Amino acid sequence: MSTIKTQRRNLTKSRAHYQEAVKHLPLGVSSNFRYWGDEETIFVKRGKGARLWDLDGNEYIDYRLGYGPAILGHCHDEVDAAAREAQSVGTVFALGTEKEVTVAKLIKDMMPAAELVRFSNSGTEAVMAALRLARGYTGKDNYVTFEGSYHGLFDAAMWTADPDSMKDQSKDPVLVSYGQGIPKLVRQLFWQVPYNDASRLEDVLKRHSDSIAAVLIEPILGNCCGIPSKPEFIKAVRELCTKYGVLMIVDEVKTGFRVGRGGAQAMYGIEADIFTVAKAVANGYPIAAIGGKEEIMRKYGKGVAHGGTYTAQAMSLAAAEKTLTILKETDALDRIAAYGKAMQEGMHKVLSKRGIPHSFTGHYSMSGLFFSATAPTTYRNWKLSDYTFYDTMAGYLIDMGVMCEPDSREPWFISGAHDAACLSETLSKFEEAVDLTLDELSGGDHEGDDSKLMPGISG
Ligand SMILES: Cc1ncc(COP(=O)(O)O)c(C=O)c1O
DSSP: OOOOOOSSSOOHHHHHHHHHHTTTSGGGSSSGGGOOOTTTOOOEEEEEBTEEEETTOOEEEESSTTTTTOTTOBTOHHHHHHHHHHHTTOSOOSSOOHHHHHHHHHHHHHOTTOSEEEEESSHHHHHHHHHHHHHHHHOOOEEEEETTOOOOSSGGGOEEEOGGGGSSTTSOOOEEESSSSOOGGGGGGEEEEOTTOHHHHHHHHHHHTTTEEEEEEOSEETTTTTEEOOHHHHHHHHHHHHHHTOEEEEEETTTTTTSSTTHHHHHHTOOOSEEEEOGGGGTTSSOEEEEEOHHHHTTBTTTBOOOOTTTTOHHHHHHHHHHHHHHHHSSHHHHHHHHHHHHHHHHHHHHHHTTOOOEEEEETTEEEEESSSSOOOSHHHHHTSOOHHHHHHHHHHHHHTEEOOSSTTSOEEOOTTOOHHHHHHHHHHHHHHHHHHHHHHTTTOOSSOGGGGOOOOOO
């Protein structure tokens, strides 16, 4: 059942559109995650800066940003002008253009591990290409992923821990595929180990490194509350990969050009063998990139296949050039982080005043809010926690026009367009939503002991 409230908004047009859309598109949308319920699913009329408007004219401050891409805000004038100008070049030619080199150079300047670059269209495609490259280069088929990570919708990455099997914490969870259509055979190709636990990774590498091509890691779990790698953990992953002759693929699809100019790799002081970036690269235009060490990357074209009709499409490249130049040359990322910090401080004040245990995870530009004094460090922590408070509160916030993700796993994303007006509006609505949540969860009487409503993590 959806926790999203629909008391304050008129959703007449979105609801009517849903009834029409569902006749033509499964669930009425183009991604399963965009369906929020027959009555709750909304459709966007337009976005500008940090705000978006639905078909009924309801206005929202957007903290989802399309799951991260709109790093400079929706409809950014300069980025869009660059993309429009590129239309005069033509879209795709099945031939290279000059701009590929311009954008590759920008990525190389900003991310030291990028000795060479190749473009893809989406995060999923880039990670698939990175994994294939690792396999081609090493001549090995298997790989390791971490619990709670997300690397896109392709068979090799669509496996997660079965929540029921997590209850007995003395045992590793059973892995299940994300739904049907994923061959069971794929399960034989990988190991999944707990996040932030280098010794468990070493156990696997020690025994199986002769068949393992790569360790695939998100430096911050961008789809699990923004749980960050502990610095000593990600450094250990780097060292273990080198020690056991396994490539380290750092999936920076969410963190790249968001948590800093050099992504999470610069923040942690590590370099991947291969990495992927996507979302923030072009402020929402579809483009992704694979970067990595020259010797590995040169395997593309020398045994390892890579390509695609739309790779390095002109408008996306032009948007990437403009977006990356702005991120590189202005203080946009500092302002984004400062906004995220101020928002956390404001939320902290509201929650502390009410005695509500809480913690924040991730980076200021993509952070998770967790209703326990102890922040989660693994997927198991999050999964075994009670996230009722978050889910209920998010339902109120969306109804008030603060578009956070209804699922507590997704971080709050900040853009360069979030300003002081967004901040004060968000914080006052946050305060109201917290009180409404306390009321709802206490059956209308929250004067008593608030801490009873906050069971906190059990694992
Ligand atoms: C870390 C990570 N990798 C890969 C992907 C897949 O990217 P896309 O949705 O562009 O295919 C995502 C998407 O959220 C992601 O967060």
